[in-house]
Structure formats: C-alpha cells, structure tokens
Amino acid sequence: MENKTLRYLKYFFSHSSKTFWLLPTTLLTISILLIISLYLLNKDNSITISQNKNIEITPTQIRSIEDIGEWEFLAISDEELVDTLRKGFFGDSELVRIYYGTLRLGINLREAQPGWIRAGQDTIVATLPPIKLLDKDFIDEAKTRSFYESGSWNEQAREQLYQKAYNAMLRRCMTPSNIKSAQENAGRQFYHLLTSMGYDHVKIRFQNR
Amino acid sequence: MKNIAYMIFLAILLMSCGDKEKTAAKSYQLDTIPMMVLQIQKTSRLYTTEYHLHKIITHNDVKSITGKIFNQSFHIDLPVGKRKIAIPLDATLKAYVDFSNFTSKNIKKAGKKIEIILPDPHIVLTSTKINHQEVKQYVAITRSNFTDEELTSFENQGRTAIIKDIPSLDMIGIAKENAAKTLIPFIKQMGYAEEDITITFRKQFNLNDIEKLIDKTTIENGK
Numbered sequence: 001m002e003n004k005t006l007r008y009l010k011y012f013f014s015h016s017s018k019t020f021w022l023l024p025t026t027l028l029t030i031s032i033l034l035i036i037s038l039y040l041l042n043k044d045n046s047i048t049i050s051q052n053k054n055i056e057i058t059p060t061q062i063r064s065i066e067d068i069g070e071w072e073f074l075a076i077s078d079e080e081l082v083d084t085l086r087k088g089f090f091g092d093s094e095l096v097r098i099y100y101g102t103l104r105l106g107i108n109l110r111e112a113q114p115g116w117i118r119a120g121q122d123t124i125v126a127t128l129p130p131i132k133l134l135d136k137d138f139i140d141e142a143k144t145r146s147f148y149e150s151g152s153w154n155e156q157a158r159e160q161l162y163q164k165a166y167n168a169m170l171r172r173c174m175t176p177s178n179i180k181s182a183q184e185n186a187g188r189q190f191y192h193l194l195t196s197m198g199y200d201h202v203k204i205r206f207q208n209r
Numbered sequence: 210m211k212n213i214a215y216m217i218f219l220a221i222l223l224m225s226c227g228d229k230e231k232t233a234a235k236s237y238q239l240d241t242i243p244m245m246v247l248q249i250q251k252t253s254r255l256y257t258t259e260y261h262l263h264k265i266i267t268h269n270d271v272k273s274i275t276g277k278i279f280n281q282s283f284h285i286d287l288p289v290g291k292r293k294i295a296i297p298l299d300a301t302l303k304a305y306v307d308f309s310n311f312t313s314k315n316i317k318k319a320g321k322k323i324e325i326i327l328p329d330p331h332i333v334l335t336s337t338k339i340n341h342q343e344v345k346q347y348v349a350i351t352r353s354n355f356t357d358e359e360l361t362s363f364e365n366q367g368r369t370a371i372i373k374d375i376p377s378l379d380m381i382g383i384a385k386e387n388a389a390k391t392l393i394p395f396i397k398q399m400g401y402a403e404e405d406i407t408i409t410f411r412k413q414f415n416l417n418d419i420e421k422l423i424d425k426t427t428i429e430n431g432k
Contacts, residue, residue, distance in 0.1 A: 041280060042278070042279065044277055045276070047276035047278075048274070048275055048276060049274055050272075050274075051272050054268075055266050055268050055363050055366045055367060056268065056269060057370075058264060058265055060262055060263075060378075061262065061263045062261070063261040064260075064261045065258060065259070065383060066258070066259040066260075067257070067258060067387045067390060067391075068257060068259045068303075068387075069255070070303075072255075072256060073251065073252060073253060074250070074251060074252065075249075075250045076249050076250075077247070077249075078247050078248075104335070106254075117399060118398075119399040119400050134256070135336060137301060138335070138336055139337075140334065140336060141337050141338050141364070142298055142339065142364040142365060142368035143337070143365060144361050146356075146357040146358040146360070146361045149357040149358070153357065155342065155344045156341065158339075158341055159341040159342070162341075172247065178249070181249070185252075189308065192311075193253075193308060193311060196311060196316060198313075
C-alpha cells in the first residue's frame with residue numbers, strides 16, 4: 001500500500017510541469033508581502049475625536065499701580081465649600097464649589113496720625129493705627145474648584161455663590177481673637193524693629209477705633 | 210475581486226482599532242477635602258505697591274478628528290457647531306518686603322547717617338475676581354453648554370497666564386521705589402534728616418531672579 005502511494009507521488013512530481021507550481025508559489029508570496037506591507041503601513045494608525053481644552057493667548061493689561069503702605073501681621077488662608085440648590089418639577093439642581101481666599105490683617109500706615117512716632121534719646125513711642133482687614137477683595141476666584149453640578153446654572157448664580165463664600169470667610173476669620181492675635185503680633189514686630197534700630201526703650205500703642 | 214477588496218478594507222479598519230496609546234481608566238482626585246481648612250500665619254510684611262491687572266480669558270471650542278492612517282497625519286474640524294466664551298478677570302497683585310527676619314544687621318549707622326538694607330521684595334497675587342455680568346458665551350444649538358468644571362478650568366488657566374506675565378511687567382523696580390517712599394517718612398519721624406537716609410536692596414534683580422521673587426503661595430495656587 002505504502003509503495004503504491006510513493007510510486008504515485010513520484011509519478012506525479014516527475015510528470016507535473018514547473019509552471020504548475022509557479023502559480024500557487026507566486027500567489028502565496030504576493031499575499032505574504034501584501035499582509036506585511038499592510039501591517040507596516042497601518043501599525044501606527046489611530047483616530048481620535050479631540051476637543052480644544054485650552055484658552056487662547058490674550059494680553060494682560062495693567063489697569064492701575066498704587067503706592068500703598070500696608071503692614072500685614074496676620075494672614076488667614078481659608079477655603080469654603082458653598083452650594084446652592086434649585087427645586088424643580090423634574091428634579092432638583094445643585095451647584096457646589098470650593099472657594100479659596102486669604103484674609104490679611106494689619107495696619108495701614110496712611111491712617112497713622114501725624115507724629116505717630118515720637119523718638120527721644122533712647123526711648124521711642126509708636127502709636128499704630130487700628131488693626132483692620134487690608135484687602136476688601138480677598139477671594140482668589142480664578143482658583144475656585146467645581147465640586148458638583150447638576151442642572152444648568154447661569155453667571156448670576158455663580159456671583160451669588162461668590163458672595164456666599166465671601167460672607168462665610170468674613171464670619172469665620174474676622175473674629176475678635178484673630179484681631180487680637182494680629183494686634184499682639186504687630187506690637188511684637190514693631191518692638192523688634194525699633195530695638196533693631198538702636199532704641200532701648202520702646203512703647204507700642206494703638207489708636208482707638 | 211470585490212470580496213478581496215472588502216477583506217482588505219476590513220483588515221485596515223481592524224488594524225486602526227489597535228490603538229498604541231491605550232487610555233487607562235483614570236481616577237480623578239481633587240487635592241482638597243470637602244470641608245473648611247483654615248491656616249493662620251503670623252507675618253510682618255510691608256506691602257508697598259498694589260497692581261490691578263485685567264485679562265479677558267477667551268476659549269474657542271471646535272471638535273475635530275485627528276489621527277494617522279497609512280503613516281499620514283490628518284486633522285479635520287467636525288461641522289458640529291462651535292462654542293465660544295470670553296471671561297473678564299481682574300487680579301490684584303501686591304509687592305511686599307518681609308520684615309520677619311529683619312535684624313540690626315540690616316541697619317548701618319554712621320554719625321547722623323543711617324542706611325537700611327532691605328530684604329528682597331516679593332510679589333503675591335492677593336485676589337482674583339471674575340466679572341460675571343460681563344461673561345459672554347456662544348454655544349451652537351448642536352452643542353452642550355459649558356459645564357462648571359470647564360469654566361473653572363479656563364479661569365485657572367487665565368490665572369496661571371497672569372502669573373507667567375509677572376516678570377515682564379517690571380513690578381520689582383516700582384516696588385523698590387515705593388518701599389523707599391514708605392520707609393523714608395517713617396525714619397524721618399525718628400529724627401533723621403531725609404538726606405541722611407539711604408534705603409538699599411541686596412542686589413539688582415534680573416528676569417530670572419524675578420521669577421524667584423513671586424510668593425510661593427501664588428505659584429502653588431497656580432498649579
């Protein structure tokens with residue numbers, strides 16, 4: 001049986017023409033080359049839907065430059081989580097943001113009375129203006145983080161949230177204890193400054209509010 | 210023949226899907242906890258100059274398809290409508306001299322003359338405010354409105370852009386002049402004549418120095 005098959009194969013190979021083998025070999029080679037070239041051409045293929053998330057380049061203008069004389073003695077950095085809720089027929093809408101601000105307590109040297117420093121031989125008396133909030137605008141609104149949003153909100157709602165955060169920071173930071181702490185630090189710092197300038201006896205007072 | 214063409218097209222599509230840069234599922238974490246945090250710092254800073262800056266933040270949002278096929282890059286804007294927004298932003302910056310480490314070493318006395326060597330001036334961003342009434346936006350009917358997260362992202366980018374502009378605004382020069390203007394009347398009250406008072410700074414500052422003089426809280430906030 002085995003000999004019969006071998007004889008048959010020998011007969012087939014000896015009698016089949018070279019052209020008969022050329023066609024499938026060529027087709028196989030072309031297919032392999034086609035697959036390899038298609039793979040090489042397409043291995044880096046990618047398609048993505050992109051969206052521009054950056055702002056455009058615009059100039060920064062200086063609106064004004066002011067000469068000031070404010071001495072800060074206490075800086076309170078605060079962050080407030082504020083939210084607003086709107087009841088609706090199809091469900092409630094909510095907007096929650098985190099605001100950041102720094103309240104600076106100190107004195108404004110422009111508010112010092114004439115002769116607020118009286119110096120003698122080795123004695124000096126300084127009467128400082130009262131401690132106050134140095135900046136009316138203390139929120140860094142551009143640093144605000146959006147925490148949660150459902151529904152659509154307009155700019156008026158965002159302005160109201162800002163005011164809410166503003167009042168919350170004022171309530172939390174402008175406390176009598178913080179004002180007292182700023183005043184004590186002011187006394188200490190001025191004492192240190194004036195002794196550094198060579199005065200042995202330094203007296204620090206505050207103007208009445 | 211037609212079938213072979215379909216098969217080749219299918220093979221190309223399948224290979225396009227094999228994205229090299231696999232987008233791993235990202236979990237976003239805010240660097241803050243949803244509660245109030247208060248930080249109190251005792252300072253001794255003399256603010257001498259206040260700058261009011263204004264910037265209009267603009268954003269033009271166009272959806273587009275970008276990619277690479279047959280080693281050829283392409284970028285096609287999709288005709289799904291535009292979204293545009295302009296946000297006016299006001300910022301206040303202040304220049305200050307820190308007296309926390311001021312000692313007798315900063316003072317030189319020679320007879321009636323006095324020289325005060327001041328620490329380096331610094332610049333801090335004290336506040337930013339969005340003019341909500343003046344915000345203008347256009348959103349095509351086919352697009353969704355700007356989300357609160359997108360708005361805060363644009364505002365934050367505007368803030369960063371202001372900080373980057375600080376070195377080009379020549380603030381330190383004015384801050385030094387104003388520091389002298391504030392301190393001279395103060396020292397005159399101690400009995401020194403104006404011509405006997407000299408206020409000096411450690412050195413002249415170049416552009417690289419100015420970047421270092423921006424208060425670190427301002428830069429941290431910008432990140």
